[in-house]
Amino acid sequence: MSDAIVQCDVTAGIARITLNSPANLNALSDAMLAALAAQLDAVSQQPGVRVIVLSGAGKAFCAGHDLKEMQAGRAAPDRGAAYFADLFARCSSLMQMIPALPQPVIAQVHGIATAAGCQLVASCDMAVAAEGTRFGVNGVNIGLFCSTPMVALTRNIPRKTAFEMLTTGQFIDAARAAELGLVNHVVAAAQLEVQTMALAQKVAEKLAPAVKIGKQAFYAQAEMTLADAYAHAGQVMVENMLWRDTEEGISAFLEKRKPDWA
Secondary structure, eight states, X not given: OOSSSEEEEEETTEEEEEEOOGGGTTOBOHHHHHHHHHHHHHHHTOTTOXXXXXXXSTTOSBOOBOHHHHHHGGGSTTTTHHHHHHXXXXXXXXXXXXXXXXXXXXXXXXXXXXXXXXXXXXXXXXXXXXXXXXXXXXXXXXXXXXXXXXXXXTTTSOHHHHHHHHHHOOOEEHHHHHHHTSOSEEEOGGGHHHHHHHHHHHHHTSOHHHHHHHHHHHHHHHTSOHHHHHHHHHHHHHHHHTSHHHHHHHHHHHTTSXXXXX
């Protein structure tokens, strides 16, 4: 592991990507956004990587945008308009990149996940949180409504709850986040890495192309009408059924043996 702003370690098919800027609570600075996007892109192209785990170094997962950088952007003649538009476009591109990756992405969350940091959790396919973790879209407390974070948030939790969080700036704890569906599991802080890796390993053991095609279909059908979703999912299953490794997996199940996947 290096001292780079984003670190990556790949072991047994699992890529552990760590936001490594603890001094500013792993804020999504310009450098962090660029490094994280580049690392995710690089890992996505490694055929041996089956699952990605995203975590934060230090006391927190991610505290959102770097407010000092944002304020510095106001020095431009346009008072930062072009910089802010570009910043939010780059951040939005990163958030959309995550569900489009071929591998499932699991957020390993501790400390706080606020504003764009909460958006990052909501953008991941799954999340495991340590007890005591707090989640918020609290930009409204400083006069900035979390408009882009709400896109991912409202696709994870009930709308009225999301609106309350967005307009009050209040935090929710990990247990409430699990109740709402923002995270999958809440575990003791001392067990966070172990339990997250256990979940990642369960997924990594599955047939990788099946998980890939399934993830693509999962997000595609969610945007369709019911009839279109069933038609699309049916086509995906036909394609999946015709694979050699799927035929072998079904045969192995019926014969009570381990599959001999290529």
